[in-house]
Amino acid sequence: MIAYDQSEDPPLIAIDCKIANPVTGIFRYGRGKFDTGAPLTFIPEKLANELGLMPNGFVNMGDYTGNQRRHLTYIVNLHLNGFDFDGVEVAACPRQNVLIARDLLNQLNVFLYGRQLQFDVSWP
């Protein structure tokens, strides 16, 4: 079981993650927030620059206000607390942490024990 991250109020479901450039192997560690409302995993733009990632395409994304914006996409290796996703496509935007979205969450079993502020993740 993993404890909810209580650095925010209300507490959130977040996990340690490692994002790596699949070619050079350069990596960074950070925190990834689970977001079942988001369809595509996002990483901070700054992180994409630090890792020297090469963009592989574009994606149009509408935000919660209805505004449309085009984002660059990158191919990364993402490791979530023991779960490896190699060669996944993520988008980048100006944010502080990784947003782990349904494209990855739908490949996992995630159990939320909200009253205990704990959750569990496993492979199906």
Add this chain to the structure above:
Amino acid sequence: MLKQQIVEEQTVIIRFSQSPNPYPLQSTANPQIVFEETPPTEPFHGSGSTSLYPNLSSAPSNYETWLSPNNSFFSYPELDISSRNYNLIQLEKEQLAFLALKSNLLNDQRYREKYVAILQGRVVDSDLSLAQLAKRVYEKHGYVPILMTKVTDKIRKFENSSPETRIS
């Protein structure tokens, strides 16, 4: 003309000249490029390096592919823009090439509903798996801007309903 660009992530020295060719061939000459990485000011947290593609050289040497055989820069000779912008310009060109090819690709059963890699305006590889495609094309062509996208008639448009909130 020799210019030195100091950009946010790296220092690149590039020999500029007038060359109209937007898609240069692979350079075999000795390019006048020096790539120097500067340490990030605020690391994400920890950091390190373990390459999963050991057959590939690191990213800096791939900047050679931007040079034409006569060792000249392929376009935008007078613009002082960063290497990141060059990547974006190159990717935009590949995106335009993909849009021009898209109707033909949709009618071709070899590519429909598959990921394709577009480099120098043409399809260089395809696969049902984006990860496998990326591994192959980066190993073969180097870590350069290569458009990898799915050939589908569905519009690739997402909605992200979750706002980013910050604790003040």
